Amino acid sequence: MKDISLAIRNILGLLLLSLSIGTVFAATPEIELIIKDHLFFPATLEIPAGQKVRIRIINQDPTPEEFESFELNREKLVVGNGQTVVFIGPLQPGEYPFFGEFYPKTAQGMVIVK
Amino acid sequence: MVNSINRRSRLVFKAGLLIIVGLPMSTQVQADGSAVDKVYHPYVDALESEIEFRSLFQDGPSAPNDFKQLHQFSFGRSFGQALFAEAKVVGEKSRSGNFDIEAFEFELKWQQTEQGEYSADWGMLFEYEQEFSEDVQELTAGILVEKEFGRWSGTANLLLIQEWGADIKDELETAVALQARYRYTRAFEPALEIYAGQDSVGIGPAVMGSAIVGTRKSLHWEAGVILGVSSDSPDSTVRFLLEYEF
Numbered sequence: 290m291k292d293i294s295l296a297i298r299n300i301l302g303l304l305l306l307s308l309s310i311g312t313v314f315a316a317t318p319e320i321e322l323i324i325k326d327h328l329f330f331p332a333t334l335e336i337p338a339g340q341k342v343r344i345r346i347i348n349q350d351p352t353p354e355e356f357e358s359f360e361l362n363r364e365k366l367v368v369g370n371g372q373t374v375v376f377i378g379p380l381q382p383g384e385y386p387f388f389g390e391f392y393p394k395t396a397q398g399m400v401i402v403k
Numbered sequence: 404m405v406n407s408i409n410r411r412s413r414l415v416f417k418a419g420l421l422i423i424v425g426l427p428m429s430t431q432v433q434a435d436g437s438a439v440d441k442v443y444h445p446y447v448d449a450l451e452s453e454i455e456f457r458s459l460f461q462d463g464p465s466a467p468n469d470f471k472q473l474h475q476f477s478f479g480r481s482f483g484q485a486l487f488a489e490a491k492v493v494g495e496k497s498r499s500g501n502f503d504i505e506a507f508e509f510e511l512k513w514q515q516t517e518q519g520e521y522s523a524d525w526g527m528l529f530e531y532e533q534e535f536s537e538d539v540q541e542l543t544a545g546i547l548v549e550k551e552f553g554r555w556s557g558t559a560n561l562l563l564i565q566e567w568g569a570d571i572k573d574e575l576e577t578a579v580a581l582q583a584r585y586r587y588t589r590a591f592e593p594a595l596e597i598y599a600g601q602d603s604v605g606i607g608p609a610v611m612g613s614a615i616v617g618t619r620k621s622l623h624w625e626a627g628v629i630l631g632v633s634s635d636s637p638d639s640t641v642r643f644l645l646e647y648e649f
Binding site: 391 | 446448449450451484517518519520551553556586588589615618619
C-alpha cells in the first residue's frame with residue numbers, strides 16, 4: 290500500500306510537471322495558408338532559413354482536410370470551415386512539398402526555404 | 404520567453420530523469436520481464452482510428468516465467484486533437500508450452516504540446532493492464548518526449564510502473580525506451596533503439612515506414628532486433644508491428 294501511494298504521488302508529479310510546459314506562449318512569425326475548393330492558397334510558401342514559422346491553416350471548404358508532409362515531418366488535420374496551426378522550422382534551404390491527404394490530387398503545395 | 408520555455412523543458416526532462424534513475428535505488432524489486440516493447444511518439448492525429456498487431460519473440464536465457472512469444476492486438480481511436488485511447492488483448496506463448504490469452508490493456512496517450520512549437524515535443528502515456536487468469540494488475544504512467552535534429556528524430560519514453568495483486572508482489576518499477584530515427588523516406592526509416600527496465604537492458608537496430616493505401620488510409624510497419632547487454636537480459640528480442648490507420 291505504501292508503494293501504491295508513492296506511485297500515485299509520482300504519477301501526479303509527472304502530470305503536473307508535464308502540464309506546466311504547455312502554458313507558455315512563444316512569439317513566432319505567422320503566415321496564412323487557405324484551403325478553398327480543395328486547393329492551397331498560396332501554393333508556395335517562402336520562409337527564411339533557420340527561422341521557426343507558424344502556419345495558420347484556414348479551411349474554407351465544408352469538408353475536413355489534412356496538411357501532410359513527410360519532408361517537413363508534419364501531419365495535422367483541419368476540420369471543415371475551421372482552422373489550425375502547424376509549426377515548422379528552423380529549416381535548411383531547400384524545397385519541402387506538402388499535400389492534403391483527403392484531396393491529394395488537387396491540394397498540393399511547396400515550402401521554399403531561402 | 405523562449406529561454407523561459409527552454410528552462411521549463413530542461414526542468415521537466417531533468418525531473419523525469421531523476422524519477423527514472425532514482426527510483427530503482429529506493430525500491431526493492433524483482434525481475435519479471437523484458438523491457439522491449441515499442442517507442443511511443445508524443446503525437447495524436449485527430450479523427451484517426453487504428454488497428455494494430457504487435458509481436459515480440461525472445462531468445463536466450465531469462466527468468467523461467469518470461470514469455471517466449473508475445474502478441475498484442477489492439478484497436479484505438481483519437482478523441483479531439485490531443486487524446487488517443489487504445490484497447491488491447493495480449494497473448495503469450497511461454498517457454499513451457501501453450502499460447503494463452505493473458506491480459507487486456509487500456510491505454511491513453513495525451514499530446515501535451517504542439518509539434519515543433521517548443522524546443523521539444525511532449526506527451527504523456529497512461530496504461531492499465533489486468534491479467535485474466537491471475538490477480539495481477541499494472542498501472543503505467545510516463546512522459547514521452549521527442550526532438551527533431553534535421554532529418555533525425557530523437558524520442559524518449561520515461562515510464563513509471565506499479566504492479567499489484569494477490570498473485571504478484573506489489574512493486575514499483577521504471578522503464579526507459581530511447582530511439583534515434585533517420586527519416587530517410589516515408590517507406591524506410593532506420594533507427595537505433597535502447598530499452599532498459601528493472602532486469603533487462605537491450606540495444607539494437609530497427610526499421611520502420613509507412614505507405615499510403617487510400618484516402619487518409621495508411622499502413623505503418625516496424626521491425627527491430629534488440630540484443631541483451633546484461634546477464635539477465637534475453638540474448639535477443641525480435642519485434643514486429645503492423646498498423647492500419649484510417
